[in-house]
Amino acid sequence: MNDESNGRSPGARPTLAAVARRAGVSNSTASLAFGGAGPVSDATRERVLTAARELNYAGPDPRARSLRRGRSGIVGVVVEERVRDAFRDPIKLALLDGLSEAIAPLDAGLLLLADTGAASAHIEDASMDAAVLIGCSPRLDESVAALWRRGIPLVAIEGEPADGVLVFSLDNRSATRAVAEHLRALGHERVAIVALPLERVRRRARLTPELEAEGTSNTAIERLAGARDVFPDAGGFVTTGSFVEEGRLAARELLADPDARPTAIIAQSDLLAAGVIRAAEELGIAVPAELSVVGFDGVRVDGLWPYDLTTLVQPAVEKGRAAGRAIVEMLAGGHPVALAFTSEFHLGNTTAPPPPLP
């Protein structure tokens, strides 16, 4: 039965062999003609290309080519969230940007592997030449091990170091400690934390020792530890993600009781910090006069003006680039080394000494 609508019936795709036959050359020659580089006479190449055009042949099948060559031209990007959530985070976008820039010489595509729980089948079964794990928890260890056994170069951006995975880390703990010390130097004592999700299953909650003990998110835990280095007893609130709205909700919770109000809030991301500031505005609490707020990341948050957030600027694009470069090196047989990145303290106008006690 013909499919008249487009003139092709499934399964009847022409092959390189068919093209070769029609052009009156061998398979090898036809292949060479497409490869471009091979030693083929112009006349022959032309003949092959013409035959291809006549047969409506679109070029070598990528599947066959990747089996034969042992390369698929695909770099996997593994995130442990829904695609949408992952890329609402400007840091991840910056990472991706640096990454795609650095792997440009590979001429590879990025395969998004959003591991949302059940279906980590993708990540084990997808054909890729290398993979980047972005902020992944140890929960993925099995899948990661499978990739490793397959001989696929693995690079992680933050996250727990794992066997065979090259980790590009950030000074989450010491950077947060620095900003906490800044607050202490200003005289703050009642400090609260607005935290990133501690585990994969996300829910809003007061920070408790139990929650902290069970945490699996490296980044959140390290930043928490940094704050605790200076304010061991700081309370806080865990959010469901790095979103302005989440920061707002957390802050409303933390600022609810006027008698037990913190004088400073350490938010684990700039977006959360923006939400904290918004909540303060809504509650009529002046920032920084009555409440100091600090963030983390150094991303420009739209609509924060006239506030200039005191924060830690992390080299996100550069982290992505480093991961990308490492992949390129590994694929070329090299042995790149892990790198630790440093955040830079940015003093804005959202911190000040605490208000005098009433």
Add this chain to the structure above:
Amino acid sequence: MNDESNGRSPGARPTLAAVARRAGVSNSTASLAFGGAGPVSDATRERVLTAARELNYAGPDPRARSLRRGRSGIVGVVVEERVRDAFRDPIKLALLDGLSEAIAPLDAGLLLLADTGAASAHIEDASMDAAVLIGCSPRLDESVAALWRRGIPLVAIEGEPADGVLVFSLDNRSATRAVAEHLRALGHERVAIVALPLERVRRRARLTPELEAEGTSNTAIERLAGARDVFPDAGGFVTTGSFVEEGRLAARELLADPDARPTAIIAQSDLLAAGVIRAAEELGIAVPAELSVVGFDGVRVDGLWPYDLTTLVQPAVEKGRAAGRAIVEMLAGGHPVALAFTSEFHLGNTTAPPPPLP
């Protein structure tokens, strides 16, 4: 030479055949044992799995499998921008979300094909089972034709209809017309447009007949036409993308001359509209008393409060879902039909009658 650091030398990856040999079964049986579904006795399966473990075999090679099966488990997503820019747009994220939701039954990964000009090699050479074109211009026609010849099901979200591509469209023109009519009904006559990029090469500029004539971005052009249906002579400014900052810059330009100030601005996206409002705030122009502002998209812009933007809410997630469902159908041999989506007018508090003439 052994690579002692990880105990494996490249090229020595075990194959299914090796596992079969060690387990004392045929290749077919070993394959069946991994496939899960096949009729294999538990004992045999166990034997195969054990042999695999002993050989450190991670499962069938996806490259070989996809050649043999004719499916790669990959759905391509083609955007005509850098990854970073593409996903700063909440609409594209929503699209992606709907898409990944709908193709879940395929258990496929999303391959990001960011066509940034030169390297459309990826898109022609990547192995994928289907592709979604997001807001692509006719410039990509060649690559798209190559995919089509390869028999890859093609679906587009907005963009010019092309041969063999199923387009899911939006009522860009009539929706914009509706919001323009709303402005006219309020009494506005001096209206300006803040436009999305009209062509792939982006630069900020006053809207001119030449620019408009050369435009290739379907969405921008249609929205422009909708505004022109009501205000044929409206001037405007073209931005480099749907970002708050771009809207701000455009508005500062349009509002610069106090004597030739528009009383209303039609922004082609909510992010642009947010930037327009910000510019108005900076210039001391009251919204909506002195300037009405409308957007398009219906995304929640962080930090816009207390403004509730008058806009057109488009069903972005639903569009992505429809595209995904179409792909699933096509891959199952079905013939889904194109769908046209409708935006919904949302009346916020950013429009009002124009100020009285001085």
Add this chain to the structure above:
DNA sequence: CTGAAAGCGCTTACAG
């Protein structure tokens, strides 16, 4: 510059 041959690693009818 061109061709004959082998093989990348699997899966799938087909027999038994």
Add this chain to the structure above:
DNA sequence: CTGAAAGCGCTTACAG
């Protein structure tokens, strides 16, 4: 339930 065989569509040494 298991095995022998063919073949997915290419690319790459190797000869000539």
